[in-house]
Amino acid sequence: xxxxxxxxxxxxxxxxxxxxxxxxxxxxxxxxxxxxxxxxxxxxxxxxxxxxxxxxxxxxxxxxxxxxxxxxxxxxxxxxxxxxxxxxxxxxxxxxxxxxxxxxxxxxxxxxxxxxxxxxxxxxxxxxxxxxxxxxxxxxxxxxxxxxxxxxxxxxxxxxxxxxxxxxxxxxxxxxxxxxxxxxxxxxxxxxxxxxxxxxxxxxxxxxxxxxxxxxxxxxxxxxxxxxxxxxxxxxxxxxxxxxxxxxxxxxxxxxxxxxxxxxxxxxxxxxxxxxxxxxxxxxxxxxxxxxxxxxxxxxxxxxxxxxxxxxxxxxxxxxxxxxxxxxxxxxxxxxxxxxxxxxxxxxxxxxxxxxxxxxx
Amino acid sequence: xxxxxxxxxxxxxxxxxxxxxxxxxxxxxxxxxxxxxxxxxxxxxxxxxxxxxxxxxxxxxxxxxxxxxxxxxxxxxxxxxxxxxxxxxxxxxxxxxxxxxxxxxxxxxxxxxxxxxxxxxxxxxxxxxxxxxxxxxxxxxxxxxxxxxxxxxxxxxxxxxxxxxxxxxxxxxxxxxxxxxxxxxxxxxxxxxxxxxxxxxxxxxxxxxxxxxxxxxxxxxxxxxxxxxxxxxxxxxxxxxxxxxxxxxxxxxxxxxxxxxxxxxxxxxxxxxxxxxxxxxxxxxxxxxxxxxxxxxxxxxxxxxxxxxxxxxxxxxxxxxxxxxxxxxx
Numbered sequence: 001x002x003x004x005x006x007x008x009x010x011x012x013x014x015x016x017x018x019x020x021x022x023x024x025x026x027x028x029x030x031x032x033x034x035x036x037x038x039x040x041x042x043x044x045x046x047x048x049x050x051x052x053x054x055x056x057x058x059x060x061x062x063x064x065x066x067x068x069x070x071x072x073x074x075x076x077x078x079x080x081x082x083x084x085x086x087x088x089x090x091x092x093x094x095x096x097x098x099x100x101x102x103x104x105x106x107x108x109x110x111x112x113x114x115x116x117x118x119x120x121x122x123x124x125x126x127x128x129x130x131x132x133x134x135x136x137x138x139x140x141x142x143x144x145x146x147x148x149x150x151x152x153x154x155x156x157x158x159x160x161x162x163x164x165x166x167x168x169x170x171x172x173x174x175x176x177x178x179x180x181x182x183x184x185x186x187x188x189x190x191x192x193x194x195x196x197x198x199x200x201x202x203x204x205x206x207x208x209x210x211x212x213x214x215x216x217x218x219x220x221x222x223x224x225x226x227x228x229x230x231x232x233x234x235x236x237x238x239x240x241x242x243x244x245x246x247x248x249x250x251x252x253x254x255x256x257x258x259x260x261x262x263x264x265x266x267x268x269x270x271x272x273x274x275x276x277x278x279x280x281x282x283x284x285x286x287x288x289x290x291x292x293x294x295x296x297x298x299x300x301x302x303x304x305x306x307x308x309x310x311x312x313x314x315x316x317x318x319x320x321x322x323x324x325x326x327x328x329x330x331x332x333x334x335x336x337x338x339x340x341x342x343x344x345x346x347x348x349x350x351x352x353x354x355x356x357x358x359x360x361x
Numbered sequence: 362x363x364x365x366x367x368x369x370x371x372x373x374x375x376x377x378x379x380x381x382x383x384x385x386x387x388x389x390x391x392x393x394x395x396x397x398x399x400x401x402x403x404x405x406x407x408x409x410x411x412x413x414x415x416x417x418x419x420x421x422x423x424x425x426x427x428x429x430x431x432x433x434x435x436x437x438x439x440x441x442x443x444x445x446x447x448x449x450x451x452x453x454x455x456x457x458x459x460x461x462x463x464x465x466x467x468x469x470x471x472x473x474x475x476x477x478x479x480x481x482x483x484x485x486x487x488x489x490x491x492x493x494x495x496x497x498x499x500x501x502x503x504x505x506x507x508x509x510x511x512x513x514x515x516x517x518x519x520x521x522x523x524x525x526x527x528x529x530x531x532x533x534x535x536x537x538x539x540x541x542x543x544x545x546x547x548x549x550x551x552x553x554x555x556x557x558x559x560x561x562x563x564x565x566x567x568x569x570x571x572x573x574x575x576x577x578x579x580x581x582x583x584x585x586x587x588x589x590x591x592x593x594x595x596x597x598x599x600x601x602x603x604x605x606x607x608x609x610x611x612x613x614x615x616x617x618x619x620x621x622x623x624x625x626x627x628x629x630x631x632x633x634x635x636x637x638x639x640x641x642x643x644x645x646x647x648x649x650x651x652x653x654x655x656x657x658x659x660x661x662x663x664x665x666x667x668x669x670x671x672x673x674x675x676x677x678x679x680x681x682x683x684x685x686x687x688x689x690x691x
Contacts, residue, residue, distance in 0.1 A: 083433070117466035126465040133432050133469065138456050144422050145457055148429015155385070155411065155435060178422025186414070338467045339501050341525035344557050346604035348501070353642070 003027055004298065008233040009290070015215050017222035017251070020240040024232040028300045030076065034231045035291045035306065038068040039313045041092040042288060044101060045261070047317050048091065048108055048122075052265050056325075057108045060137075061122045064092040066260040069287035070195055071096040073234025074163055078242060081158065085133040085146040086165035088123035089195075089259075093165070097132040099125065101320035102327075111327035118330045119338065131160075140166060140173030143192065147179040147250075150190035161189040161242050169200020171214045180250060184221050187249035191241045192218070194252060195228065197259040202272045215254035228255030229285040258285065336360060362548070367537040369511035370400045373518040374438065376550045378408055381436060384522055387414035387427055388440030388477075397442045398478060398537055424450030424475070428457045428527075431473040436522060441477035444493045444531065451496075458527040459502030474521045476530035479507070480574060480625045481662060481673050483535065490662035492626035494573065497529040498602040498635070504556055505602040507531040509577035511541040513600055516554030524556060531602070533575045557604035561613070565595035568683045569613040571636055572623040573599040576674060580623050583679035592687055602632060610636055611643045618649040619686040623679055628656040653682035 005023050012019035045065040051057045064071070067089070074084070075096045086093050091104055099115055107114025108122055115125050116135075124135040133149060136142040146164025153160045170176065171194050183190050194214040198205050205212040215223030222244075226237040234255060241251050258281045262269030269278070295301040336348050336358035343360025350356025364372075378384045385408075390397050392405040392415040405413040416423040420441065427439040441447045447454065454475060461469040481490040497505045504526055508514040514532070521528040546552060562577060563584050572580040577598040584594035595613050599606065614620050620640055622633030633654040640652060658672040 085429075116464060116468070119466050120464045124464040126468045128465070128468040133429075134461070134465065136457070138452055141425060141452060141457055144425020144453070145429035145432065147422075148426035148431070149433045150429075151426055152430045152433025152435045155430070156433075175421040175425060178417070178419035179425055181417060181419065182422055182426060185417070338463045338465075340504070341462060341467070341470045341472075344555075344604060346557055347607070 006232055006294065008227060008236065009230045010227050012233070012237065013215070013225040015223035017224065017244075019224055020236055024236045026232060028298070031291055031295055031300060034072055034076070035288065035295060036309055036313070037072050037096070038231070038288045038291065039310050040316065041068045041071065041095055043313045043317045044091060044095065044104065047321060049261065049265070051105070051108065051321070057122065058110065059121060060088065061108070061265045062089040062263065063261040064089050064259070066258045066281070067195060067197060067228070068092060069231040069234055070193070070228050070255045070257055073231040074193070074238045076231070076235040077238035078161070078163070080130040081160040082242070083131040083133055083146070083149045083153070083160065083162040084165065085142045085149060085162065086135065087139065087142055087167065087170065088135070088137050089167070090123065090125045090135045094125040094127060094132060094135070097127045097130045099127050099132070101317060102323050105321050105324035106327045109324055110329065111324060112330050113324065113327035117334065119334065140170040140175055142166065143170065143173070143176045144179035147183045147188055147190050150183065150188040151186065154186070154188055159246065161191060161245050163191045163193050163238070165193045165195055167200060168194060168196040168198060168205045168212065168214060169203070169208065171217060172209055180218055180221055183250040189245040190250045191238070191245055192250060192252045194254045195257055196254050197257050199263065199272060201263045202267060204272060215252050218250070218252045221250050221252055223252035223254060225254045225256065228257030229287045230290060231287055333358070362543055363540040364511040364543040365538055365540050366508070366511050366514045366532070367399060369514035369543070370518055370532065371402055373515045374401065375404060375407070377519055377522040378404065378412060380550070383434065384436045384438065385412040385414065386438045386440060387416055387423060389416055389418055389442050391415060391440050396440070398534060400537070401440065420446050420449035421453065424453040425457060427473055428453050428471060431458070431471045432461070432469055436472045438474045438476060438522060441475065443489060443534070444477050444479040445489050445491055447475065447477070447493065454497070454503070454527070454529065455500055459500050462526070463502060470525050471527045472525045474528045474530050476518070477532060478534035478537070479531035480533055481657070484664065484666065484669065486664045487661035492624065492657065494531055494602045494624065495626050495631045498605070498632060502527065503603060504528045505531065506556065506600065507573040507602055508600065509536070509574055509598050511543050512547045513554065513598070515547055516552055517556070517600060519553040520556050523553065531574065536575055554600065557601045557606060559600055559606035559609040560598045561595060561609070562598045563594070563596040565593040565617065567593045567617055568619040568621060568686050569595045569597060569610070569617045570621045570623060570679060570683060571597045571599060571610055573602060573632070574625070576623040576625060579674060579676050580679055582676045583683060586676070586680050587683055590684070590689070592683060592689065594683055605635065605639070607639045607643065611640060614640050614644050615647045618647055620648070621653040621655060621679060621682045621686055623655045623674055625657050625673055628654060628659055631656055650686045650688065653686050655679055655682050
């Protein structure tokens with residue numbers, strides 16, 4: 001198949017570094033794959049929204065629709081030996097790492113076949129065998145953890161790197177700067193990916209950050225501002241960053257992106273931004289539409305074929321939900337499993353210890 | 362043969378680093394400075410800066426990095442200069458370390474040791490004198506160990522490093538320089554002690570005194586004094602705060618029918634409170650006297666020497682409580 005060279009929508013902006021070329025190498029297959037995967041991710045999140053409203057998903061649920069290009073662009077630049085760690089907006093990262101829809105929906109509904117056997121929930125997806133380390137619920141805490149994974153990678157000299165994702169809200173956390181300082185001192189192969197969707201929960205970035213130029217916030221650590229709605233730009237930046245950190249230590253990638261949903265399901269997402277702003281982004285910057293236009297402009301697909309892909313994604317998601325619904329709830333005995341790797345046969349107690357207790361394996 | 366607790370900890374670290382290349386130590390001044398309390402002395406020379414990592418004074422950052430390294434499969438030993446500073450990093454100990462194996466249904470194990478001096482030193486004031494045994498001991502997913510003697514220090518630290526789960530290892534600054542007799546068996550590099558098992562330090566039949574860390578020494582002194590007054594005290598060294606050896610505690614109480622708990626920490630929701638609850642639940646009908654609790658005073662640690670003495674348990678407090686339990690108080 002013929003390689004294509006495509007210009008990114010806007011130039012990268014570097015901080016203490018010369019940015020990579022705007023011309024991105026890709027293939028028809030890659031573009032089709034981007035389209036298919038992003039459509040599937042989008043459909044998964046829309047379906048999760050409905051399941052939540054039908055009360056089949058409990059507690060928290062943070063949706064990723066709008067930000068898909070970051071997940072797939074990153075995957076296109078790295079391998080499963082590289083590690084990813086993120087916060088609680090983790091469904092699509094999990095899918096990108098090779099997780100299945102059934103595992104995702106079953107976890108969301110707290111079922112046995114979930115990726116964490118129903119014990120993690122929406123915020124705690126993992127797929128360690130493909131280098132996905134979660135799925136973390138405490139804003140900012142995943143950044144030092146990601147730097148630690150990179151410490152392990154450097155220690156074992158395996159040539160892999162870690163992408164540690166955080167939002168513009170977490171970008172102001174103190175521990176981020178602590179971990180970045182140490183990562184720079186130790187030249188750790190870690191890429192701090194700031195997914196700037198412009199709102200930390202319901203607070204606009206400029207109300208929370210004196211400097212919302214997150215790619216510059218590492219001061220002595222180089223940074224790159226990337227159009228996070230352009231999967232090819234994300235791919236180019238991540239490829240560049242991986243090579244950079246293996247030689248030089250950390251870098252920050254600020255991905256300028258957007259979430260269509262509110263912060264979580266309790267947030268309608270409309271009190272701190274205008275409807276016009278959201279629809280403007282959908283019309284002008286949507287990551288799926290960008291790839292659709294490319295596929296059509298280069299005559300790599302047809303309107304009808306792309307519509308068919310969307311239809312089959314809908315079907316695939318519906319089937320996965322049906323299958324996940326068939327998965328039973330976890331067995332009550334699972335309450336006491338995985339508390340420890342090694343429980344030494346110690347007793348653990350339920351609410352009424354005379355009624356419910358277990359020996360930890 | 363005798364050995365200080367400091368040397369016991371240092372030799373245990375050295376041997377485990379030598380045996381397993383995934384073991385590394387990190388913390389403030391653990392390398393070039395040779396450790397704030399010299400527990401890591403000589404390790405930098407022997408293992409190099411990749412395995413003996415000096416960190417900035419940023420607990421949240423380096424603790425998170427340690428936990429992340431454990432996610433990746435290394436066995437970090439993270440030193441807190443004192444456990445008071447672990448409060449800066451408690452989120453990573455509880456939320457990132459203790460819960461990950463559970464939340465991930467066993468995918469992400471966290472083989473890490475958090476160690477350092479805990480509890481009251483001498484004259485260092487409120488922010489540097491607190492026992493965190495009850496805090497960490499309340500959290501499922503953590504194992505919490507508190508050595509007393511040099512044998513404890515060696516055997517428990519080796520067990521902690523080899524363990525696949527996160528272990529909080531509470532040392533005591535005032536014990537570092539103390540020498541204890543040590544057996545040839547405990548000096549062997551293969552030595553380790555079982556996690557979750559208490560040790561009967563002294564057998565007795567009239568009253569059980571349960572303690573951990575430095576308070577074990579005080580309990581033994583108290584038992585000695587009590588014996589001169591005809592009271593035979595059994596002293597249990599917990600060694601492990603979590604898992605708590607409820608079986609050993611209850612077996613002893615069923616024998617002596619009396620219990621005194623001793624700890625340096627605050628009284629409310631303390632280790633003694635948990636032991637008392639366990640005995641009330643399991644051995645209520647064996648108790649011949651109310652359970653006695655000796656603990657740190659319910660105040661932040663004062664600086665002045667006379668006030669500080671009043672704020673931590675003394676041997677005479679334990680003696681008095683034991684006599685009360687035996688209905689021998691005046």
